[in-house]
Each structure stands twice: as C-alpha cells, then as structure tokens.
Amino acid sequence: MHEISLVRNIIRTLEDEFEENELQKLNQIDLKVGLLSNVEPILMQNAFEAVVEDEQRFFETKLVVNVLPIIVKCELCGDESEVTNYSFKCRNGHPTKNVIQGEELTIERVHFDE
Numbered sequence: 382m383h384e385i386s387l388v389r390n391i392i393r394t395l396e397d398e399f400e401e402n403e404l405q406k407l408n409q410i411d412l413k414v415g416l417l418s419n420v421e422p423i424l425m426q427n428a429f430e431a432v433v434e435d436e437q438r439f440f441e442t443k444l445v446v447n448v449l450p451i452i453v454k455c456e457l458c459g460d461e462s463e464v465t466n467y468s469f470k471c472r473n474g475h476p477t478k479n480v481i482q483g484e485e486l487t488i489e490r491v492h493f494d495e
C-alpha cells in the first residue's frame with residue numbers, strides 16, 4: 382500500500398519543519414491531493430491510522446484530505462477548464478495535456494492546539 386509510505390513522508394516533512402513540542406500540539410493536518418495523484422482519500426485515512434499506531438504523539442491528530450479537480454490550460458486558446466471523465470480538452474474542444482492542477486500531493490495547512 383503506497384499510502385503508508387506517503388503518510389510516513391508527510392510525518393517526516395512535519396518533523397523537519399517543526400519542533401517536537403510543537404508536534405505534540407498538532408491537532409489537524411490538511412492535505413491537498415490532486416485527482417491525478419492516484420491517492421484514495423479513504424486509503425490515506427486508513428494508512429494514517431495505521432502509522433499513528435507507532436507514532437503516539439499524533440494519536441489525537443486528524444487527517445483531512447481535500448481532493449482537487451484536474452484543471453488544464455489550453456496552449457492554443459489559453460482557456461482553463463476542469464477535466465471531467467478524463468477528457469483532456471478545453472472548453473473550445475482543443476485537446477490538451479497541459480495540466481496545471483490535479484497532480485499535487487502536498488500539506489496544505491497544519492493546525493495546532495491553542
């Protein structure tokens with residue numbers, strides 16, 4: 382399950398970014414996950430719960446996965462539109478693979494206890 386290694390990477394990133402006493406107060410992690418990143422939110426949640434079993438300090442931490450739609454920008458007419466049904470076309474019907482949103486997997490925000 383590649384979600385486990387993704388969750389481990391996220392935790393490692395947070396450990397690099399914050400001090401241990403700050404991590405103790407971490408109560409929510411918001412992730413930004415593009416539809417093209419092949420990440421299933423529910424699998425991500427399950428992986429997080431599994432990893433947290435060995436990471437007691439994140440026991441109270443909630444993981445929120447925000448899924449972003451795929452947006453393409455047409456090179457011909459500059460139109461930016463959402464891709465539905467994996468049909469990579471702009472609103473004027475030009476085929477395009479110029480994805481400007483939808484491949485990301487990043488930490489959007491973290492919340493701490495007051």
Ligand SMILES: [Zn+2]
Nearest residue numbers: 455458471475
């Ligand atoms: Zn176009």
